[in-house]
Each structure stands twice: as C-alpha cells, then as structure tokens.
Amino acid sequence: MDRIDRSWTARIADALELRHFLVPRTPILSPARRRLARALTVADLRKVAARQVPRAVFDYTDGAADEEISLRRTREYLRELTFVPSSLSGLEAVDTSTTLFGAKVAQPFVLAPTGFTRMMHADGETAVVRSARRHGVAYTLSTMGTTSIEQVAAESADAPLWFQLYVSRDRETNADLLRRARAAGYGALLVTVDVPVGGQRLRDARHGFGYPPRLAAGTFLDGLRRPGWTARFLTTPPLSFASLGGSTKDLGAHMAHLFDPTMTIADLQWLRQEWDGPFVVKGVQSVADAVRYAEAGVDGIILSNHGGRQLDRSPTPVALLPEVVDAVGSRLTVGVDSGFLSGADIAAALALGADFVMLGRAYLYGLMAGGELGVDRALEILSAELVRTMKLLGVGAVDDLTPAHVRVPGTEAAARAPFRATRPRPGEHRPGGAQARRTASLR
Numbered sequence: 001m002d003r004i005d006r007s008w009t010a011r012i013a014d015a016l017e018l019r020h021f022l023v024p025r026t027p028i029l030s031p032a033r034r035r036l037a038r039a040l041t042v043a044d045l046r047k048v049a050a051r052q053v054p055r056a057v058f059d060y061t062d063g064a065a066d067e068e069i070s071l072r073r074t075r076e077y078l079r080e081l082t083f084v085p086s087s088l089s090g091l092e093a094v095d096t097s098t099t100l101f102g103a104k105v106a107q108p109f110v111l112a113p114t115g116f117t118r119m120m121h122a123d124g125e126t127a128v129v130r131s132a133r134r135h136g137v138a139y140t141l142s143t144m145g146t147t148s149i150e151q152v153a154a155e156s157a158d159a160p161l162w163f164q165l166y167v168s169r170d171r172e173t174n175a176d177l178l179r180r181a182r183a184a185g186y187g188a189l190l191v192t193v194d195v196p197v198g199g200q201r202l203r204d205a206r207h208g209f210g211y212p213p214r215l216a217a218g219t220f221l222d223g224l225r226r227p228g229w230t231a232r233f234l235t236t237p238p239l240s241f242a243s244l245g246g247s248t249k250d251l252g253a254h255m256a257h258l259f260d261p262t263m264t265i266a267d268l269q270w271l272r273q274e275w276d277g278p279f280v281v282k283g284v285q286s287v288a289d290a291v292r293y294a295e296a297g298v299d300g301i302i303l304s305n306h307g308g309r310q311l312d313r314s315p316t317p318v319a320l321l322p323e324v325v326d327a328v329g330s331r332l333t334v335g336v337d338s339g340f341l342s343g344a345d346i347a348a349a350l351a352l353g354a355d356f357v358m359l360g361r362a363y364l365y366g367l368m369a370g371g372e373l374g375v376d377r378a379l380e381i382l383s384a385e386l387v388r389t390m391k392l393l394g395v396g397a398v399d400d401l402t403p404a405h406v407r408v409p410g411t412e413a414a415a416r417a418p419f420r421a422t423r424p425r426p427g428e429h430r431p432g433g434a435q436a437r438r439t440a441s442l443r
C-alpha cells in the first residue's frame with residue numbers, strides 16, 4: 001500500500017512537470033480571425049473561401065475554361081518540379097526583395113489584375129491594395145476593376161502600382177485610361193493579349209452567370225446561406241467597371257468593346273507611344289511570340305495562360321521559362337503566372353529564370369475568406385513559405401536561385417551538373433543575380 005501511494009505521488013509530480021509544455025493559446029475572439037489563423041496554406045484559405053461566398057462567386061474565381069485542362073496541367077507541372085538543395089550554406093537570414101522596373105519590392109511576387117474583385121468581397125480592390133502596401137508587394141489594377149484607378153491609387157500610398165489594359169476597340173477609351181493611370185502614379189503598364197474573345201467558362205455558364213451578372217434563383221438561395229457576403233453585397237454600391245464609368249447595367253456593353261480581336265503587334269506601337277513608362281505584355285504563350293514582342297521593343301513579358309481561363313490545353317507557362325529566358329531574358333524582364341499557390345512554387349519559377357511571379361487566385365481565396373485580413377493571411381503564408389524554401393535550399397537572395405536548384409520533370413540536368421559547379425569559386429567574378437540565372441542553362 002505504502003509502495004503504491006509513493007508511486008501515485010511520483011506520477012502526479014511528473015504530470016505537474018508537464019505544465020511547462022502546456023502553454024495556453026491566446027484565444028482569438030473574432031470568428032473571422034480564428035478561421036484565418038487556422039488556415040496554414042493557401043489551399044486551406046480556398047476551403048474557407050468556399051464557405052464564405054455563394055457557389056457561383058467561388059466558381060467564377062476558382063474555375064477555368066472548358067475542361068480546365070490548362071489549369072490542372074499547370075498545377076501538376078509545378079508539383080512535379082524537384083528542388084536540389086545545398087546544405088550547410090551558413091545562412092541565417094534570407095532577403096526576398098528585388099527590383100522590378102526600377103521599383104524596389106519586398107517580394108518577388110506581384111498581385112495579378114482581376115476583374116469583378118468587389119464581387120468576391122465588397123471591399124474588393126481597396127482591401128487588396130491596402131494589404132499589398134503593408135507587405136511591400138506590387139499590385140496590378142485591372143481595366144475590369146470594380147474600384148477606380150484614382151481610388152486604388154489613393155489607397156496605395158507610395159507602394160508600387162501597375163495598371164492592366166484590355167485594349168478596347170475605342171482608341172480614345174484606351175488613351176484616356178492610360179492618361180489617368182499615369183497621372184495617378186501607376187508605374188508599369190500591362191497589356192493583356194490572350195483575350196481576343198472570352199474563354200468558355202463552363203462553371204459560370206452552368207450557374208447562369210453572365211454580363212451583367214444576374215442572380216439566378218439558385219444563387220439567391222445560396223446567398224441566404226452566406227449572410228455575411230450577402231449583407232455586404234446588398235449594402236455597398238452596385239458592381240461596375242469603376243474606371244470605365246456607367247453602372248451595373250453597362251457591364252455587358254463594356255464587355256462587348258473591351259477586347260479588340262483585330263488588334264495586331266503594330267497596334268502595340270501606338271499604345272507604346274501613349275505610355276512613357278515600363279511596357280509589359282501579359283499572356284505570352286510561346287518562345288516565338290516572346291521574341292516578336294522583344295523585337296517590338298517592349299520592356300517585359302508575362303508568360304501566362306490566364307490561369308487556364310482562356311484557351312484550354314494551352315502551354316504550361318512555367319514550362320516555357322527556360323527556353324524563353326534563353327531567347328529574350330537578357331533583353332526583357334520575364335514574369336510568369338498561372339497555377340501558383342505556394343512559396344515553393346514561386347521559388348521554383350524564380351530558379352528557372354523568372355524575374356517575378358504573378359498571383360491571381362492565391363490572393364483572391366484570401367479575399368473571399370476574410371476581406372483585407374484574408375489577403376493579409378495569404379501574403380503572410382506565401383512570404384513565410386518562400387523564406388522557408390530559400391533557407392532549406394541554402395539560398396540567401398532571390399537572385400541566387402538558379403536552374404541548378406530545380407530538376408524539371410524528364411531531365412536529369414541538375415543531377416549531371418553538381419550544384420557546387422554552378423557557384424563562383426572564392427575570388428572568381430561572375431555576373432550576379434538575374435543575369436546569372438539567365439546564362440545558366442539547363443542543358
């Protein structure tokens with residue numbers, strides 16, 4: 001009996017020792033903040049988003065064209081990339097900052113232009129640009145933005161802002177938008193070239209989603225199950241393309257004029273004269289086109305299949321990177337987008353030669369999940385993942401990511417060219433950064 005008692009006392013003492021490991025979590029009282037804090041990845045934010053907005057809104061954002069083959073392939077390709085780390089590299093801190101078109105940014109990723117952003121959350125572009133400003137990230141406003149050029153600029157303080165143009169059939173509309181964007185302090189102009197006609201988005205068609213957006217009976221009922229979104233939607237100004245003027249009922253008319261299918265590269269020359277800053281073409285999908293745009297005198301290109309929302313079965317943008325960078329990387333700034341959902345995805349594209357990565361859905365899931373706080377959460381997750389990946393790779397700066405850090409499916413290049421051989425020996429001078437990435441070939 002005496003022996004048993006002593007053992008119980010000892011056990012209780014041991015249990016009490018455990019209290020040192022039981023650090024109570026600070027309770028998060030706001031349900032919205034709690035939901036966001038529990039999301040550890042952008043994929044988690046996507047799940048939260050699906051519960052916050054009506055199905056038709058989620059599908060408009062999440063969906064892609066036709067059978068969604070482009071988007072699926074692009075994401076699968078990113079996941080097939082293998083990292084090749086270097087251990088004991090003696091790094092304590094890493095620097096994710098870079099310079100894009102003369103502006104210093106804290107992250108090598110840029111928030112992509114997206115239309116109808118206030119449909120995902122009533123705070124729309126305002127929420128996104130505020131969060132981008134806090135994180136030192138560049139943000140691109142779309143021609144189809146639901147907050148005006150001037151309002152977004154007013155929220156951006158001095159954070160880098162870019163403007164995306166859908167070239168309208170009406171030249172005066174284009175010229176007016178460019179004048180306003182320049183006057184409001186937008187740095188770079190992105191001209192989107194992969195929309196001669198809208199892609200066939202089957203999810204939207206099945207929801208009866210059109211232009212102007214109509215609330216089908218199903219969407220209305222679904223809205224009742226999403227009271228937060230519905231209350232905000234009904235109590236804030238109706239959706240419109242805020243930079244183009246008009247009201248919700250004009251959305252359809254604007255859509256009819258926004259994309260000019262007769263446009264040629266010669267028209268780019270005209271636009272180039274209307275814009276005296278960095279001029280970037282978004283939606284390049286082949287090496288041949290990249291070379292044509294370089295010859296036309298643009299400053300940058302973005303390899304993009306519009307997140308799979310236009311031509312289905314289109315090339316995987318990140319897979320084009322090595323060849324495009326070989327062909328035009330010494331002349332142009334090269335960005336890439338479509339399918340990027342994590343810091344590891346971003347690191348892989350930078351290693352393959354991209355100067356920056358654009359993100360669309362990754363921040364929109366955050367926006368739908370929790371407005372401005374949700375975008376903050378998405379940017380926090382992505383930047384922490386990027387930092388961690390760089391540390392695990394043994395890379396201290398964005399420009400030090402090289403093709404030797406990634407093995408592309410179907411090649412053994414990195415295995416053949418040992419990592420150390422790609423790095424300068426002590427005392428050896430080599431061109432740094434992006435230039436080094438470009439000259440290091442995968443072959």
Ligand SMILES: Cc1cc2nc3c(=O)[nH]c(=O)nc-3n(C[C@H](O)[C@H](O)[C@H](O)COP(=O)(O)O)c2cc1C
Pocket residue numbers: 060061062112113114115142143144145164192282304305306307308309337338339340358359360361362364
């Ligand atoms: C909801 C949504 C709206 C978009 N609207 C535009 C737009 O107005 N202009 C444009 O150039 N691209 C637009 N895009 C394409 C993005 O700029 C970007 O190329 C694409 O989202 C990248 O793929 P990701 O979403 O997988 O990151 C849109 C994309 C989404 C998801």
